[in-house]
Amino acid sequence: MEESVGIVKTQSFTFAEPPNEMILESGKRLGPITLAYETYGELNRNKDNAILIFHALSGDAHVAGKHHKDDPKPGWWDNMVGPGKAFDTNRYFVICINVIGGCKGSIGPSSINPKTKKPYGLTFPIVTIKDMVRAQKELIDHLGIDQLLAVAGGSMGGMQVLQWAVTYPDKTALCIPIATAARQSPQNIAFHEVGRRAITSDPNWRGGNYYGKTPPTNGLAIARMIGHITYLSSETLRLKFGRRLQESERLSFSLKPEFQVESYIHHKGETFTKRFDANSYLYISKAIDYFDVSNGYGSLEEAFRNVKSKFLVISFTSDWLYPPKDSEEIVTALRAVNKEVTYYEIPSTYGHDAFLVETEKIAPIISYHLSHARDRGRMVSYPVENHPLS
Amino acid sequence: MEESVGIVKTQSFTFAEPPNEMILESGKRLGPITLAYETYGELNRNKDNAILIFHALSGDAHVAGKHHKDDPKPGWWDNMVGPGKAFDTNRYFVICINVIGGCKGSIGPSSINPKTKKPYGLTFPIVTIKDMVRAQKELIDHLGIDQLLAVAGGSMGGMQVLQWAVTYPDKTALCIPIATAARQSPQNIAFHEVGRRAITSDPNWRGGNYYGKTPPTNGLAIARMIGHITYLSSETLRLKFGRRLQESERLSFSLKPEFQVESYIHHKGETFTKRFDANSYLYISKAIDYFDVSNGYGSLEEAFRNVKSKFLVISFTSDWLYPPKDSEEIVTALRAVNKEVTYYEIPSTYGHDAFLVETEKIAPIISYHLSHARDRGRMVSYPVENHPLS
Numbered sequence: 001m002e003e004s005v006g007i008v009k010t011q012s013f014t015f016a017e018p019p020n021e022m023i024l025e026s027g028k029r030l031g032p033i034t035l036a037y038e039t040y041g042e043l044n045r046n047k048d049n050a051i052l053i054f055h056a057l058s059g060d061a062h063v064a065g066k067h068h069k070d071d072p073k074p075g076w077w078d079n080m081v082g083p084g085k086a087f088d089t090n091r092y093f094v095i096c097i098n099v100i101g102g103c104k105g106s107i108g109p110s111s112i113n114p115k116t117k118k119p120y121g122l123t124f125p126i127v128t129i130k131d132m133v134r135a136q137k138e139l140i141d142h143l144g145i146d147q148l149l150a151v152a153g154g155s156m157g158g159m160q161v162l163q164w165a166v167t168y169p170d171k172t173a174l175c176i177p178i179a180t181a182a183r184q185s186p187q188n189i190a191f192h193e194v195g196r197r198a199i200t201s202d203p204n205w206r207g208g209n210y211y212g213k214t215p216p217t218n219g220l221a222i223a224r225m226i227g228h229i230t231y232l233s234s235e236t237l238r239l240k241f242g243r244r245l246q247e248s249e250r251l252s253f254s255l256k257p258e259f260q261v262e263s264y265i266h267h268k269g270e271t272f273t274k275r276f277d278a279n280s281y282l283y284i285s286k287a288i289d290y291f292d293v294s295n296g297y298g299s300l301e302e303a304f305r306n307v308k309s310k311f312l313v314i315s316f317t318s319d320w321l322y323p324p325k326d327s328e329e330i331v332t333a334l335r336a337v338n339k340e341v342t343y344y345e346i347p348s349t350y351g352h353d354a355f356l357v358e359t360e361k362i363a364p365i366i367s368y369h370l371s372h373a374r375d376r377g378r379m380v381s382y383p384v385e386n387h388p389l390s
Numbered sequence: 391m392e393e394s395v396g397i398v399k400t401q402s403f404t405f406a407e408p409p410n411e412m413i414l415e416s417g418k419r420l421g422p423i424t425l426a427y428e429t430y431g432e433l434n435r436n437k438d439n440a441i442l443i444f445h446a447l448s449g450d451a452h453v454a455g456k457h458h459k460d461d462p463k464p465g466w467w468d469n470m471v472g473p474g475k476a477f478d479t480n481r482y483f484v485i486c487i488n489v490i491g492g493c494k495g496s497i498g499p500s501s502i503n504p505k506t507k508k509p510y511g512l513t514f515p516i517v518t519i520k521d522m523v524r525a526q527k528e529l530i531d532h533l534g535i536d537q538l539l540a541v542a543g544g545s546m547g548g549m550q551v552l553q554w555a556v557t558y559p560d561k562t563a564l565c566i567p568i569a570t571a572a573r574q575s576p577q578n579i580a581f582h583e584v585g586r587r588a589i590t591s592d593p594n595w596r597g598g599n600y601y602g603k604t605p606p607t608n609g610l611a612i613a614r615m616i617g618h619i620t621y622l623s624s625e626t627l628r629l630k631f632g633r634r635l636q637e638s639e640r641l642s643f644s645l646k647p648e649f650q651v652e653s654y655i656h657h658k659g660e661t662f663t664k665r666f667d668a669n670s671y672l673y674i675s676k677a678i679d680y681f682d683v684s685n686g687y688g689s690l691e692e693a694f695r696n697v698k699s700k701f702l703v704i705s706f707t708s709d710w711l712y713p714p715k716d717s718e719e720i721v722t723a724l725r726a727v728n729k730e731v732t733y734y735e736i737p738s739t740y741g742h743d744a745f746l747v748e749t750e751k752i753a754p755i756i757s758y759h760l761s762h763a764r765d766r767g768r769m770v771s772y773p774v775e776n777h778p779l780s
Binding site for chain 1 (some may be wrong): 415416417418512515516573574575576577579580581583584586587588590591592593608611612615616619622624627628630631632633641643644645647649651652655656672673676679680682710713
């Protein structure tokens, strides 16, 4: 039986104390920087069994286990991280770090600026995916890990995987970017920008200075509702809700929400506002929109030319936010510069969310590739249906 | 050379004067009802050359030509309606009527309620696609037309086509539903509902009583921005804008919009607020969400069983709002009850908007089928690439 990692605790690490602030991609300085992180399993004596997992837009460092025994829900990838699971904590030391710009323990716009003793708000500098990854590297160094066994993540987590591979070519044996892209598409930028407009036009946003006052929950809920629709496939919504009504058998002939799918997305919007900071949503969505791993290299091939790690790239057929085509672009560029890549396009009806729910399909593949992450020579690539461990 | 219909004038028709109000699907009464409409070409002596075109969510009765010679833009389907065009005004008498619930001359929430001398606002009753079609039938009767040669429309216009076929089975020879569905999908309902929330949470909306005051332009712009993204394909946005910046060569490292695609959707949102009423957006989007042509029949096949017309069904490969699958559902149901259907899935990268822009691909097909609308026996269906007129 697969088990949980049990009760876990979020830790923190602070670096970049003035005058040694971190210099961000924008040229601005940020420090001190606190990172919230969790670890699962044990780092071995050689310190060569560490895996760094990157979270997505609204995620956090809490990947697996519970914070206390009455915790209603475990971490966001609990089905993938634990004893005997894909990221097997009996074998590997798994780390996850909240991104900078976030609101889950790492420094972000809701953090107190030590210079002013007030929340940063919009004085917080713009951070990029590269800045996020560079901050995380500080903690990996602090833990004394020279080379990670693997870096893995879905969505924005996958962008961090690609950035890690490019920025630190020697610092991981295997890269596992899932349901992601080498650059944010204009369609996705457009969806994000509508969400940002909803937040910034909420009267409670007050130019970002809402801390201690009523926050812009309506704008944030709208942003999340848009996002949530893009995370699911049309097919999922059809199967889950169809055109069923919430309460009645008959149409109400009113303007109020009455289809189940309407209540569902309102609910998703509402619950999000209870756990996420609106300014962090602005900053992190912007970091995603800015992401293009080929920035400064001229082409994706050039960006990948010096990469040393192997790659396991995974996409899902019904993901229309980061469709298989985006993963194929990554795979094609890596192969063009002769890197070792295994690519799986996983059949799924779950849309983008598949990376969180299709555990049974991706766990054996990831487990297999982790076992062979430091093998010399090419990995054998099996079709999904004949995969040795599926 | 194809020509324009020239300078045209919107006309109006009023019916359902109290105490003979129209009884809506909700059971509520509405009247007097004024419809704005335009016609192009001449009705022949037999009155058998009339074609009724239905417009989409934000459309109006002004399909072709200009209202005055300095008009910057012609009607919304000018490339399809005119002398020598697909809907050839040398041969056909073309009619388009603004839907009830709208804000382009037909009765809607911004109209003055004669009982109160004030705009209806939210006292305007909910209208359905069936109500829209029933109102239009009054004008067709008034014009003395017993049977239309064809009814045609894209998106919500296509829904009206299907509803017309079911409600008035003898009253058209040919039905041309384009880029539409027999029922609104839960994904599309969800997108609409986010837009409605943006409008109704705009402080300027004031429960719908904003007439004569500042209207809820921000909420309406957000609703339109969401809508606009769904009308285009990811591919269109990639080709049209890519990740190009608006002004600078370099990222600004700020929260402000700077990608061209961001300026574009903001602009689309802004211009929409100058020509459309926010309450009409609520009412019409709700009518679309309510639409399920099988309502009251138990199944699509049963709904179509008594239909007498031929069908020409058209979808576009990259339309993800009303994907080809939705059209296939219509075609399959019609064929199951032995109706005469020709179906074209048109290759296009333009997404849902293809129905407005892929003139060269659909004009010859529509023209051909209009010529044969009253032929006895089955129409020959040619593959697009070998179409006799393409």
